[in-house]
Amino acid sequence: MRFKAELMNQEEMRRALYRIAHEIVEANKGTEGLALVGIHTRGIPLAHRIARFIAEFEGKEVPVGVLDITLYRDDLTEIGYRPQVRETRIPFDLTGKAIVLVDDVLYTGRTARAALDALMDLGRPRRIYLAVLVDRGHRELPIRADFVGKNVPTSRNEVVKVKVVEVDGEDRVELWEREEA
Amino acid sequence: MRHLLDFQGWNRPEVESLLDTARVMREVLERPVKKVPALQGFTVATVFFEPSTRTRISFELAARRMSADVVSFAAQTSSLQKGESYKDTLLTLEAMGVDAYVIRADSAGVPHQATRWVKGAVINGGDGRRAHPTQALLDAYTLLEALGTLEGKKVAIVGDILHSRVARSNAELLPLLGAQVFCAGPPSLLPQSLPGVHLTPHLEEALEEADAVMVLRLQKERMEAGLVHLEDYIARYQVTERRLARAKPQAPLLHPGPMNRDVELEGGLADSARSLVNRQVQNGVAVRMAVLYHLLVGREKA
Numbered sequence: 001m002r003f004k005a006e007l008m009n010q011e012e013m014r015r016a017l018y019r020i021a022h023e024i025v026e027a028n029k030g031t032e033g034l035a036l037v038g039i040h041t042r043g044i045p046l047a048h049r050i051a052r053f054i055a056e057f058e059g060k061e062v063p064v065g066v067l068d069i070t071l072y073r074d075d076l077t078e079i080g081y082r083p084q085v086r087e088t089r090i091p092f093d094l095t096g097k098a099i100v101l102v103d104d105v106l107y108t109g110r111t112a113r114a115a116l117d118a119l120m121d122l123g124r125p126r127r128i129y130l131a132v133l134v135d136r137g138h139r140e141l142p143i144r145a146d147f148v149g150k151n152v153p154t155s156r157n158e159v160v161k162v163k164v165v166e167v168d169g170e171d172r173v174e175l176w177e178r179e180e181a
Numbered sequence: 182m183r184h185l186l187d188f189q190g191w192n193r194p195e196v197e198s199l200l201d202t203a204r205v206m207r208e209v210l211e212r213p214v215k216k217v218p219a220l221q222g223f224t225v226a227t228v229f230f231e232p233s234t235r236t237r238i239s240f241e242l243a244a245r246r247m248s249a250d251v252v253s254f255a256a257q258t259s260s261l262q263k264g265e266s267y268k269d270t271l272l273t274l275e276a277m278g279v280d281a282y283v284i285r286a287d288s289a290g291v292p293h294q295a296t297r298w299v300k301g302a303v304i305n306g307g308d309g310r311r312a313h314p315t316q317a318l319l320d321a322y323t324l325l326e327a328l329g330t331l332e333g334k335k336v337a338i339v340g341d342i343l344h345s346r347v348a349r350s351n352a353e354l355l356p357l358l359g360a361q362v363f364c365a366g367p368p369s370l371l372p373q374s375l376p377g378v379h380l381t382p383h384l385e386e387a388l389e390e391a392d393a394v395m396v397l398r399l400q401k402e403r404m405e406a407g408l409v410h411l412e413d414y415i416a417r418y419q420v421t422e423r424r425l426a427r428a429k430p431q432a433p434l435l436h437p438g439p440m441n442r443d444v445e446l447e448g449g450l451a452d453s454a455r456s457l458v459n460r461q462v463q464n465g466v467a468v469r470m471a472v473l474y475h476l477l478v479g480r481e482k483a
Contacts, residue, residue, distance in 0.1 A: 068205070071217035071247075071474075081481035085205045086196070121214035 001076060001176045003062035007134065007152055008173035016149030017046065020131050021053035023147050031060040034128065035094070039115055040068045040086050045166040046133060047102035065090035067101070072114035082135040094123030100147070106132040109143035126178050134173060136160050183480070184303040185472055186292050186467045187312040188353040196321070196357055203322050203464070203471035210467055212220065223477050226279040227371035228401055229255045230272060230307070231287040233437060234278045236306055239462070240283045240315075243469035249477075252279065268298050275299045281477055284308070302476040308385055316437055317350035319465040321358060323457050324393055326464070327433045332359035337387040337428070338411060340397030340445050341370040341409075342380070347437045348397060352378045358395040363387035366397075367418060368412055369408045391428040395435040396420050399445045411444070424456075 008016065028034050031054060044066055051062045052180030068086040073079075101115050112130055119128060131147035136154040152175070154160060159176040163169075209217055225244040227237050229464040232255065239353035244251045245481040254270060271282060284292045289309030289364060296303045310460040313324055321331070327335055334382045342348045352375050355362050364371070371380050380389055388394065403409050425432070434446075434455045442448045451458060 001315075071205075071219040073219075076219055076478050077222045077482055080479060082475065085202050085474070087205060088208060117218070121216070122212055126483070 001178055004158070004175045004177050006050035006172060007160070007175050008150060010171040012147050013133065013149070013171050013173065016133060017049050020055050020147045020149060021050045021055070024050065024100055024129070024131065025054060025058060027129065027146065031058050031062055033096065033098050035063045035065065035097045036100050037065040037067050037090065037115075037119070039101060039111065040066070040070075042104040042162050042164050042167060043067075043102045044051075045164045046104060047100075050100075050102060050131070056166075062093045065092065067115055067118055069118055070113055072112070072118045074110060074114065076132045088118070088122075089139075090122055091147055094119065097125050098127045099125045100129045100131050102157055104133050104164075106130070106135045106145050106148075107138055109139045109141035112143045113141050121137045129178070133162055134160050182475060184296050184305075184312050185294075185476065186296070186303065186305045187314055187350065188317070188357060191357065193357055195215075196318075198355065199471055199475055200322055200325065200468075202474055203318070203468045206246075206467040206470040206474075207464065209470070210463070216246050216248060218248045220244070220247035220473060220477055222276055222482070223249045223280045225249045225251050225281045225283065225473065225474075226274045227251070227253045227255075227285075227306070228274065229253075229285045230267065230291065231285050231307070233285055233307065235462075236285065236316075237283075239465045240304075240306065240469050243466050244464065244473060247470050247473055249473065251279075252277075254483075256323065267294070269350045271295055271299050275301065280482065281473060281482070288376060300482060304472060304476065307346055310346050310349065312350045312353075313346040314354070315376070315465070315469055316347050316348050317354040318472070319461055319468040320347075320351055320395065320435055321354055322464045322468050323435060323461050324355075324360075325358075326460070328392055328458060330359070331355060333361070334359070334392040335390060336393050336395065337391040338362060338364045338395045338397065338452070339384060339387060339418060341399055341403055342366045342375070342397070343370045343372050343395050343402065344403065350373070351395065352376075363391070365418070367409050367414065370403065384420075384424065385427060388424060388427040391432055393433050393435065394420060394425065394428055395437075397447050398437065398439065415444060416419050419443075419445060419447060420450065422450060425450070431455060435461060438462070440456065474479045 036047040038044035066089045068088045070085045129146040132145045133149040135148045157178045160173045163172045283304045283306045285306035289311035292305040356377045365384045368382045
């Protein structure tokens with residue numbers, strides 16, 4: 001793979017997440033009944049950061065859960081390898097809550113679809129929002145994000161890499177290109 | 182890992198990865214909807230040439246919780262035609278598009294043979310006195326839940342070691358996870374040797390400072406065959422409250438079921454706080470869900 005460009009630096013990521021945190025509270029008219037659910041792997045630290053921002057400016061703790069969508073993927077019969085299943089931990093009752101699903105990149109929409117099905121099996125939320133740091137287009141399902149850090153037009157042979165300090169040691173969003181086979 | 186026959190050739194990271202998956206499955210079983218779509222489109226057959234209701238139900242429930250389709254075959258076969266009928270049965274199921282076969286047989290080696298006959302994944306559901314790997318996996322999982330780790334832990338297995346596939350599979354698996362295994366039973370029910378474990382006719386030696394105690398079922402057939410006398414067995418090998426005092430305080434108690442109360446185990450102990458018997462049954466479903474996931478996902482469909 002060939003590096004093409006930096007899409008966001010640390011400061012730009014921070015500002016985008018800060019804005020998303022405000023937009024969430026605005027859309028929900030406060031923090032009442034609000035909860036965040038981060039999708040493995042990088043959606044989890046992003047959800048925690050948004051929760052910290054909300055705590056800063058609203059003075060209210062918003063609960064954060066962790067969701068693994070592996071068992072809900074629609075391609076398990078055909079991918080030819082076995083993805084590691086990881087922990088799902090929702091330490092609150094979803095029923096009646098306004099849930100914000102948080103992921104790093106929105107692409108085909110298949111991960112979000114799987115996450116919606118998983119959440120429905122865990123309870124009956126009043127409403128589900130989707131927040132992503134980067135929307136790179138190329139949807140294969142009728143799914144859209146409610147809160148977006150940055151819209152990035154991409155081609156299908158490009159790869160968007162979101163790096164977060166908690167997992168990758170740095171905060172940065174990069175655009176890479178797959179070498180032609 | 183294409184099949185689960187026994188633990189020959191397995192390494193610790195493979196076992197730990199499987200048990201990690203089982204931990205996630207355990208959480209699925211706590212949800213309001215105890216079912217995930219992961220194995221939609223796969224078909225699992227339980228093929229029981231020897232009757233066993235509990236193991237079959239556990240496997241079938243595991244497959245259904247993963248959204249696989251399940252078919253079930255149960256039969257006693259005439260000894261004359263066994264070889265042929267095992268093979269014919271499996272080939273018939275294969276022709277119907279089965280992806281995984283859970284095979285239980287009274288003679289050792291049938292699941293191994295099956296891997297040469299069918300393309301799908303073969304899971305040993307217990308063969309003769311050779312192996313019962315998913316029982317050992319659920320025992321290991323239950324022990325890890327109770328003890329945190331098996332590294333350096335002493336596990337006592339008590340009873341008819343000679344005829345027990347549960348003992349044999351645990352003797353393979355638990356040392357792989359760092360445990361020291363002591364098997365105790367009457368000399369007539371101990372094998373000549375069992376690699377990797379300490380064999381002893383002295384119950385006290387096995388129970389001394391044990392971190393956990395696994396009690397095996399004493400089969401009526403053994404008494405009928407004159408290998409052991411019931412009163413003798415109870416007098417020397419029944420696991421009692423008093424004898425358990427040698428083990429670590431509150432050392433957990435396991436039993437693969439079904440239990441003969443007041444034979445291998447003093448009646449009240451089965452229902453005491455130390456007993457993990459119900460937990461074993463619950464964990465059995467989760468472990469079998471994990472086994473199906475590990476064997477089926479990533480494999481070419483039938």
